[in-house]
Amino acid sequence: MSIKGGGFKKSAEASQEVPTSSLADIAFLLLIFFMVTTVFQTDRDRPIEWTEAQAAQKIDEKQKNILNIWMEQNGTVFINDQPHTMEQVTTVVAPLYAASERALVISIRGDREVPYRFIDQLQTALVAAGVVRVVFATQLEQSIQRERR
């Protein structure tokens, strides 16, 4: 343990570049995260004018247990990109509801100008299908907009 000259030789050299060896690991980590969390939307959005509400809450259910029922301004009903008549709604929804073991949540996405009679007919059809949990899908209203109104 004798050191001649009495001193330590400092040979640590700091690299001047950003270390890139872990770049691929970071990329793969992010890749796997997004692969796992991605949920592809099952149906396409219909062109509707959304209603707005302040008290809107997040739907507390898994994405696969949410069924969107779109209602356009003229009262046309769309389920999974297919147009349906009001009479068909019960027969379409009931098997889906049974398949989900009664966990299905119906998200009613109605145009803001649609006459209420259609919404009422839709509710009656859903009651006949045995559905219990229904959400009137809305967009969050900004309080500034409310002040202006």
Added chain:
Amino acid sequence: MSILGNKKRKVSDGVPMSSTADIAFLLLIFFLVTTTFPKDKGLSIVLPEPGEEAQVSQKNILHLIIQPSGIVDVKRGESQQVVQMRASEIEGLWRQEESQNPNMIAAVKTHPDAPYKYMVDVLDALKSANAVRVSLQILED
């Protein structure tokens, strides 16, 4: 054009790894772009079971009748007195009513021709006032 034909090519015996990062980034960007985080929001209600009907005393009902113009006619139980209101005034009204009678039920009756948004406005006001017992009906003549 090697005339001598001395083959010096060395075939690598490993899978080429230099492009894995590129592939990973490509896939990463694809998933970044296509990811839609669930952002569904709405006003949730619970529909009655088929055939389920409850009898409620008239004095516990607050009738909210939504007209096609968006004006709300408020009527307490049996009384014939009608007060006209706007949807934004319902929230305060409900808080007041519920403090007086905790068993109060809001019966929202919408005119068949009234746009859906007015019903949502009233339901929003009731939800903002923490109303739990809400009944959605259609206005019959």
